[in-house]
Amino acid sequence: MDFKYEDFKDKVYNIIFGTDTLAGKAFDIMLIVTILGNSILVIAESVDKIRNDYSLMLQGLGMFFLIVFSIEYVLRLMVVRKKTAYLFSFFGIIDFLAIIPVYLGFIIPQIRFLVVIRIFRLLRLFAIFKMGRYIDESSQLLRALKASRPKITVFLFTILFIIVLVGSLMYIIEGPENGFVNIPESMYWAIVTVSTVGYGDISPQTPIGKLLSSMLMIIAYGILAVPTGIISHELANTSKGEKITKVCKNCATYAHAAEDKYCARCGSYLEL
Amino acid sequence: MDFKYEDFKDKVYNIIFGTDTLAGKAFDIMLIVTILGNSILVIAESVDKIRNDYSLMLQGLGMFFLIVFSIEYVLRLMVVRKKTAYLFSFFGIIDFLAIIPVYLGFIIPQIRFLVVIRIFRLLRLFAIFKMGRYIDESSQLLRALKASRPKITVFLFTILFIIVLVGSLMYIIEGPENGFVNIPESMYWAIVTVSTVGYGDISPQTPIGKLLSSMLMIIAYGILAVPTGIISHELANTSKGEKITKVCKNCATYAHAAEDKYCARCGSYLEL
Amino acid sequence: MDFKYEDFKDKVYNIIFGTDTLAGKAFDIMLIVTILGNSILVIAESVDKIRNDYSLMLQGLGMFFLIVFSIEYVLRLMVVRKKTAYLFSFFGIIDFLAIIPVYLGFIIPQIRFLVVIRIFRLLRLFAIFKMGRYIDESSQLLRALKASRPKITVFLFTILFIIVLVGSLMYIIEGPENGFVNIPESMYWAIVTVSTVGYGDISPQTPIGKLLSSMLMIIAYGILAVPTGIISHELANTSKGEKITKVCKNCATYAHAAEDKYCARCGSYLEL
């Protein structure tokens, strides 16, 4: 029995990229478990106490995950047919970004934490479990968002205008001595206020400053209402579907669905 | 006249579990007054000044409530027919959780305050006063929430993604010296920001951190709009009066309107 | 020419209570100017610097307003026919509450500021300027709010449950040493958090407390969506009006408006 490299490559390809065969599914599930484990490891590693107490174990696990993901990446590169297409595909970039921080982390330790980018690969979950319904729903949400893009663009520009203007005014009114150190800082304050987050790290001190921010807050009130209005309106539009499609010629009743063949009130045949 | 234990058990059962007889109603109202009194007692007890000034009275009342609820629980257990079913039912668990903290409180004093769990029993109010309208409304709200579950799941996953990503990035950018002690703490900050709560206990200090949080806030703006849009859309749907009212016996198609007489698909007569 | 007390009383009544005659309108406008002036006076008086610098002028004006409102109140009482009905009417109570704090203010100075209650009398503006449109709109808003009362009651009870529960849990988890001094204080924190106000005067310090508040915030997110959904849904309901009202018997086209008389597509007469 001779070993055929091409056959082997095909097999590996089906396991790694496929989601239909049992082996492919098993591989993907293992991968997801690994990714989740790795994400939790990275998050846990950032906690001082855990890092100090379990330093050896964490280093071991980190090394293990690095090897696993490196092998996986090399395998993917080997078996994939259109190498450049994969390299610059969404998942190709994610896969690359998921490994590179670990290597760079040997030089600049903080970069290591960028490994959490790997969680983007969890999007594969949708493909694996054929969660069609959720994809449907998210595509409906995306469609609603896309349909309201021009409105939201107008809205974002209005916000940006308000932020630049109010930010500059507050810098002039309050000045560096009250925490509005410069215009960018003032604009940061304006965003914190308009979004109603309100940390309180910077807050107006002078009466005029307080008056202006009060006005900004009341305007923010009305502004907050706009995107919500837009999105709930678009959601209603994208999921309507229940339009009057046919009208019964006998009794003038309208039919809801395109596939209705008989009138619901008099039972006569509905022509197109 | 001979005493029949079974008759007595039945009588007690009707009083304790029933809500239709006068005695049952009176019992339930007394119980609710007791629960409310007990909840207020627990809340009041947590206030230092009150605890010190009325310590004897509070201890007395606490003992009284403990005895009342213990007797009630033992009675319930005695008269209920399906004992295990009750033990693991919603109210069974609530009833158990409502007593146990008091006993455990003798060992670990803080646990005592868990007694507030008892307020869940106030849900019985709905059953007692036959507040059908409110149940209708809440079931409509629940239906709207249930109908929008896939959309809300998608939404929550998006939020989680954003929180993990932004949390990790902020940990790298700001670091422990600016209050972002570790990634979980950073994620807590991200949640506080995205939800527009903004305590200000942690807030970005570096220019890049401020820029990233500004972007997060503006995104949060748009994100906040999504669940509102979803729910107002679903509320409109669930209460449109478009319920399935009749089903065609010939082809199993459902009819939208109550006045539909013929099946819209096969034209056969719809019986009631 | 003899002076008739009854005639005089009628005349004064028309001026004070009426809004149709020129004299009545002039009186009302003068009254509103007085109320606004008085409100601004009270607000200005609370500012230390102004009180110290203009103390004599403020006292003089305060006395002037006191006399004006006292005379007005006495006159109203004198000329009104149904005295007790007026005394306990909305405006009767407001008028009373608008004077009494000034008199009580001689005893307890702080009470004096309650005079701002007088601004409620500005509601008369609506009556004077016949701002029908605004009354229409506000009654539509009120109708929408009233229609959604059962839903909002359910909603408020849910919020209350969450606040009592989370408040008690946080008191147990965080304890007095982290600012959660007692359960009422903890409940105050829960309200500040759920409403996304987030002062930051109390904020969780322990990891478990932070986890629980994170969950509370994400839930608050969804909860905030509910009243908005309810109100926009009800607003849509109360102002619909655009239902299909008639159908053309000739071509089966439906008419939007009740007053349409001819079919918009084929021009034939629309029977009722």
Place this chain on the structure above:
Amino acid sequence: MDFKYEDFKDKVYNIIFGTDTLAGKAFDIMLIVTILGNSILVIAESVDKIRNDYSLMLQGLGMFFLIVFSIEYVLRLMVVRKKTAYLFSFFGIIDFLAIIPVYLGFIIPQIRFLVVIRIFRLLRLFAIFKMGRYIDESSQLLRALKASRPKITVFLFTILFIIVLVGSLMYIIEGPENGFVNIPESMYWAIVTVSTVGYGDISPQTPIGKLLSSMLMIIAYGILAVPTGIISHELANTSKGEKITKVCKNCATYAHAAEDKYCARCGSYLEL
């Protein structure tokens, strides 16, 4: 070849005010680049570090922009036909406000930053790039806002009432010793709270104050829902595709749908 001043004026007019010719477009794009550059310069100039490090370059650029905008303003004034109409038009005022702060800035340095007002001129972008779609969308948003003006006015007055009342009450309850220095300051706190911004620079300290603010927050919850509800409702109304498409020449009734052929009120034929 003789030079005609009128011809030259016309040419310059077309370049400066026109957006149709190539030269006019090029001028506008150059202008926008200059405005953006100038805005960024002003924002950058406010940052201490940048001002100190690049002081000479910033001064040079500032002088350059001053000369450019001054020349442009003088040219505009020279070539425009209706001079006073331009001076008091929206863009005329903006153009004036965009230069004057720089000159005044030589006297009072802080005023210089008002130059950011110039960004309003970016609104010309819409005209230049014929961004009809965005103008459509913004006019739809504006129409929705305009249609809901009476409702929003009612809403704003309600808010104002609540702010004055709660502000005064909190001043009486908390007093200057807890940060509620005077009624205007208390009203500022009320706005910060109602808008859910919650800086935390002022927050209630007494139990009664905390109770009152808790109530305010829960009310704010419901209030926040109103403008959103109004706007999403109006958006749905204004964009229902129910635009006036044809008007009956016989009875001046408008037709809703483009395919309507006969007037719904008088039955006469609708011409295009």
